[in-house]
Amino acid sequence: MDRNGADQHQFVWPDGYRAAVALTFDVDAEAVVLNVNEAYGRRPSVMTHQQYGPVTGVPRLLRILADRNVRATFLIPGFTAERHPAMVAAVQEAGHEIGHHGYLHEQLKGVAEPEERAFMERGLEALQRVAGVRPTGYRAPWRDTTERTLDLVAAYGFAYDGSLFDRDVPYRVATGSGPIVEICVSWALDDWEKYAFLPDPPMGSGVIERPSTVLQTWWEEIQAYEQFGGCCVLTMHPFLSGRPARALALAELIDRLLTRPAIWVTTLGEIAAHTARLEGPVERLSLPAPGRDTTPAAPVGAPRGGKT
């Protein structure tokens, strides 16, 4: 490390960039609540709270992105795409990337393989039918994966997953169907923890943060990612970050980003394609299993020991 803590094992970004920032929007909308209980579909206040995203938030966010000529990644559950096809078309026409985010934003915890495959397939079919898109990227709803999720992501032909948490830079990971790219996320970079408040079903931290505080927090994060040469993935939800003062804070954040020539502001798809082209080592995901012989985890940049 140098005196500021920058890593020696620098990830190589293209075109002289030192770090990357991806603006990503999970258009969870009604799906995230309906997956808790479909009875919420008969609750107009709850549904319109979620519907704010595709109806009001996305158009505002698209204008902010267009004014700054920035491309983003929109992760869209299949149900959201079917219910809001005009929103999907607007995202597409603006040239943004569309990724897979389940069908009804399904929680994968405890789900059997046939069910997990069905969620994957229904999401793919919906995006194909509504948008004619076969996405290259997947992000698990709730960022919660099973032991088989990465295998399925590869088996269904995705180039990358964006649901894990163990790195600041993208890496290639082995699966049962060949390597894919993993682009990690962070709860600190998610607007859910900053803004989500819903009394029923209870969701979010229960704290509604001031947008100027979120702006300052994320700007500190981005500056640190720039120093460490990392990949900063901001996750936002249009029903949260599309509201007026929050959208203006995001616009200000993008304006600041665009003053930093060393930061590559791009989509997850571009980051994944670059990472695949680098042909770095393909790593094996290491999970602990008390009482069983497992592959030890190794720090980034260190030779990997043990069985692989």
Ligand SMILES: [Zn+2]
């Ligand atoms: Zn989501």
